[in-house]
Amino acid sequence: MNGPEVRELHGMAQFEAVSLLYAGIWGTPPEQAPMSAEVMRALSHAGNYVAGAYEGDRLVGAAVAFFGEPLGTTMHSHITGALPGLGAGLALKMHQRQWALTRGLKRITWTYDPLIRRNAHFNLTKLGARPEEYLRSFYGAMDDAINGGDESDRVLASWDLSAPPPAPGDPGIARPEGAVHAVRDREGLPELAGLDAEYVLVDLPADVEALRRTDPAAAGAWRRAVRGALGVLLDEGAQVLGLHGRRSYVIHRRPRTSITPTTRETP
Incomplete structure (x- = not known):
C-alpha cells in the first residue's frame, strides 16, 4: 500500500x-x-x-x-x-x-x-x-x-483479524429503520431522550477536543450523556453495529421497556 x-x-x-x-x-x-x-x-x-x-x-x-x-x-x-x-x-x-x-x-x-x-x-x-x-x-x-x-x-x-478489513471508502452503516436517538446533537449540546426501540443512535459532538479547551462544561455534558447512553447499553449487552454519517453510533439491543439514559455519575 x-x-x-x-x-x-x-x-x-x-x-x-x-x-x-x-x-x-x-x-x-x-x-x-x-x-x-x-x-x-x-x-x-x-x-x-x-x-x-x-x-x-x-x-x-x-x-x-x-x-x-x-x-x-x-x-x-x-x-x-x-x-x-x-x-x-x-x-x-x-x-x-x-x-x-x-x-x-x-x-x-x-x-x-x-x-x-x-x-x-x-x-x-x-x-x-x-x-x-x-x-x-x-x-x-x-x-x-x-x-x-x-x-x-x-x-x-x-x-x-479473521474478517477482512472494510473496503477503502466505506461510508459506514446506514441508519436502520425505526432507529431512535438516545443522544442527539442540538446546537452543539447533547439532548437526551427516552427510548423503546431495537436500534438506538448516539450522536457525538463535532469537536470535543475544542470544547474541552473553550467550553469545559459543554464537554463534560457530552461525556456524561454518552456515558449514560452508550455506557449503559454496552453494560446491558447491546452491540454497536457501526457509525452512521461519521457522527452517530448505531446500537442494536433487544426491545424492552422504555429506558431514559442517565447522566448520573457512577461511583
Missing part, C-alpha cells in the same frame, strides 16, 4: 524519538510523554510490538502493543500516535494486523475516547473494529492537550 514505511523498532535512539513524537502529539513536556523510551525498550526486548512509521527518514507515527488475555490469541495495542494527513495511522494498524496474524493471533484490542468522532470513524468504519466495553474514567483525569483535564472515559474496541 502507498504511504509511510512501517518497521519494527529496537534501539534506544528510536524509542527516544517515539517518546518525543508522542509528547508533541499529546501536548505534554518531553519528560511527561505518554510512554517513555525505557518502557518501549523493555516491551520490545520481551517480544512485544513497537513500530514506527517513516516518511523518508522522518518519524511520523508509532504504535506500541503487548500480548494480552487470552494468551496466544490477543494483542492489546496500548498507544498509537500519528501526525495528521500522511496515512501513518492506517499504515501502522495494517502493519500491526499482519504482525499479529504472523504470530497466530486472532484479535487486537485497544481503547479509544468514544467522544472523538474521527477516532470512532477510523476504528469502526475504516478498520472494522467494534466496541465491546465502556470503561468509565479508565485513566482518571488526564491534563494534556487532547484530554483537557476531563475524565478519561474509554471504549474497549476489538478487531477481529
Whole structure:
C-alpha cells in the first residue's frame, strides 16, 4: 500500500524519538510523554510490538502493543500516535494486523475516547473494529492537550483479524429503520431522550477536543450523556453495529421497556 514505511523498532535512539513524537502529539513536556523510551525498550526486548512509521527518514507515527488475555490469541495495542494527513495511522494498524496474524493471533484490542468522532470513524468504519466495553474514567483525569483535564472515559474496541478489513471508502452503516436517538446533537449540546426501540443512535459532538479547551462544561455534558447512553447499553449487552454519517453510533439491543439514559455519575 502507498504511504509511510512501517518497521519494527529496537534501539534506544528510536524509542527516544517515539517518546518525543508522542509528547508533541499529546501536548505534554518531553519528560511527561505518554510512554517513555525505557518502557518501549523493555516491551520490545520481551517480544512485544513497537513500530514506527517513516516518511523518508522522518518519524511520523508509532504504535506500541503487548500480548494480552487470552494468551496466544490477543494483542492489546496500548498507544498509537500519528501526525495528521500522511496515512501513518492506517499504515501502522495494517502493519500491526499482519504482525499479529504472523504470530497466530486472532484479535487486537485497544481503547479509544468514544467522544472523538474521527477516532470512532477510523476504528469502526475504516478498520472494522467494534466496541465491546465502556470503561468509565479508565485513566482518571488526564491534563494534556487532547484530554483537557476531563475524565478519561474509554471504549474497549476489538478487531477481529479473521474478517477482512472494510473496503477503502466505506461510508459506514446506514441508519436502520425505526432507529431512535438516545443522544442527539442540538446546537452543539447533547439532548437526551427516552427510548423503546431495537436500534438506538448516539450522536457525538463535532469537536470535543475544542470544547474541552473553550467550553469545559459543554464537554463534560457530552461525556456524561454518552456515558449514560452508550455506557449503559454496552453494560446491558447491546452491540454497536457501526457509525452512521461519521457522527452517530448505531446500537442494536433487544426491545424492552422504555429506558431514559442517565447522566448520573457512577461511583
